[in-house]
Amino acid sequence: MPLFSPTLSPMNHECSEPLPAKNIILVGFMGSGKSTIGRELGQLLSYPLIDTDSKIEENEKLSVADIFSLKGEDYFRESETLTVQQLISDGLTHHIIATGGGLPVRPENRPLLRELGYVVWLDANTDTILERTSRNSNRPLLQTENPRATIEKMLAQRNAIYQEVAHLHLQTTGLNIAETAHGILESARYFFGHS
Ligand code: S3P
Numbered sequence: 001m002p003l004f005s006p007t008l009s010p011m012n013h014e015c016s017e018p019l020p021a022k023n024i025i026l027v028g029f030m031g032s033g034k035s036t037i038g039r040e041l042g043q044l045l046s047y048p049l050i051d052t053d054s055k056i057e058e059n060e061k062l063s064v065a066d067i068f069s070l071k072g073e074d075y076f077r078e079s080e081t082l083t084v085q086q087l088i089s090d091g092l093t094h095h096i097i098a099t100g101g102g103l104p105v106r107p108e109n110r111p112l113l114r115e116l117g118y119v120v121w122l123d124a125n126t127d128t129i130l131e132r133t134s135r136n137s138n139r140p141l142l143q144t145e146n147p148r149a150t151i152e153k154m155l156a157q158r159n160a161i162y163q164e165v166a167h168l169h170l171q172t173t174g175l176n177i178a179e180t181a182h183g184i185l186e187s188a189r190y191f192f193g194h195s
Helices: 032-044 050-060 064-071 071-091 109-116 126-133 147-167 177-194
Strands: 022-027 049-051 096-098 117-123 170-173
Touching: 022 032, 032 049, 032 071, 032 096, 032 177, 049 050, 049 177, 050 064, 050 071, 064 071, 064 096, 071 109, 117 147, 117 177, 126 147, 170 177
Parallel strands: 022 096, 022 117, 049 096, 117 170
Antiparallel strands: none
């Protein structure tokens, strides 16, 4: 797996050249910056951003929190798989896709994500995740007595999964949004140019 290095001078990157057809898929834990980086990448490339959580919310006409409480987590996980399958059968190209943090956990979803395009794992440390996710209460899995312990436990279970699914692993703590997005673009162009 190639590692992004900030020494690649991403700020000098020329963004006018389009990427080949495939999509860029962002995976990673809640609060790792998928939506923020997704928006930035979308602007840089003029690609629409699809957020799998938002797509499920639109279909269900319920918030993620309400889907969890009214229909259960299994129902939500099935909706995630169906959403990714739908994107593939639509033949989706030229999009940025921000995924829910638990989407790669189902083993069958991982090859589907890689089929959709270049998969980037946005990684952040526990303090950063805690700080970002404590700003609102819309994440049912973190509504626990000790969110820090919950995050640490879930990260311990999930990091190997993100590692397995991703073409690129990017540690974002300390990087700014523009640096992160330019680094991803540079790596994606290299990947698509050699695959
Ligand atoms: C979840 C992450 C959330 C959302 C749901 C479950 C998870 O998405 O899909 O609350 O299992 O990590 P974000 O990663 O966009 O917060």
